[in-house]
Structure formats: structure tokens, C-alpha cells
Amino acid sequence: MSAEEPDTASRADGGSLTLRDAQARVDAWISRFEVGYWPPLSNLARLIEEVGELAREMNHRFGHKPKKADEPEQDLAIELADILFVLLVIANEQGIDLDDALGRVLEKYRTRDAERWTPVREG
Numbered sequence: 001m002s003a004e005e006p007d008t009a010s011r012a013d014g015g016s017l018t019l020r021d022a023q024a025r026v027d028a029w030i031s032r033f034e035v036g037y038w039p040p041l042s043n044l045a046r047l048i049e050e051v052g053e054l055a056r057e058m059n060h061r062f063g064h065k066p067k068k069a070d071e072p073e074q075d076l077a078i079e080l081a082d083i084l085f086v087l088l089v090i091a092n093e094q095g096i097d098l099d100d101a102l103g104r105v106l107e108k109y110r111t112r113d114a115e116r117w118t119p120v121r122e123g
């Protein structure tokens, strides 16, 4: 693997991957193809498709919709990662640094919701 061709395969080595790394890997993947990034509303539609796939699987597992006999069980982790992939695509296409954005959101919750729920008792 060269610097011009980043590893876009799954990380079976258990190594950590920051959101910034993930955005770079997604960008490397998409940059390999002439079509490049889809426009925003196409990416939004893709995101909703993937959320629908997660909803379908969750409804099969925990809701009221049993699977058909010939319907295979899907991997929840993969369904979540599909959603994350599209979020990374949207962030890249919009020039958003998700590491920074997530940090700001976590800080927002930390301060806004600090006393919203009963804390776990120590010991």
C-alpha cells in the first residue's frame, strides 16, 4: 500500500481509527472514482436508506415485525457502520471536520445535561 493508495479495507487488526482518519479513508475511496461525491440531497437519500435498513433489522429483533422464513439476519454493527459511512461522506462533501463537531456536541451535552439524570452512585 502506498501513500497515494490508503488502506480502505476493514480494520481487522483492531487498531483505533479517529473520525478524522475515517474521513480521510472515505475521501481516498471516493476520490478513486470519476463520479466523486454525490450532491447533498442524494447523500441524504442514501443516509435515509441506511437508517431504514437499521430500522428494519431493529424491528425484526425487538419490534413486532417477524422476519420471513427466507430472510437472513443482518449484522447490526454493519448496519450502524453503513450509517456512519454515509455520515462521513456527507461531512466530507460539506467540508465538515467530524472530530471537531463531535467534540463540540459532547461538550454541549456535558454542560447542558449535567444535572438532567440521576448520576450513578460511586462504590
Ligand SMILES: [Mg+2]
Binding pocket: 050, 053, 054, 078, 079, 082, 083
Ligand atoms: Mg445498510
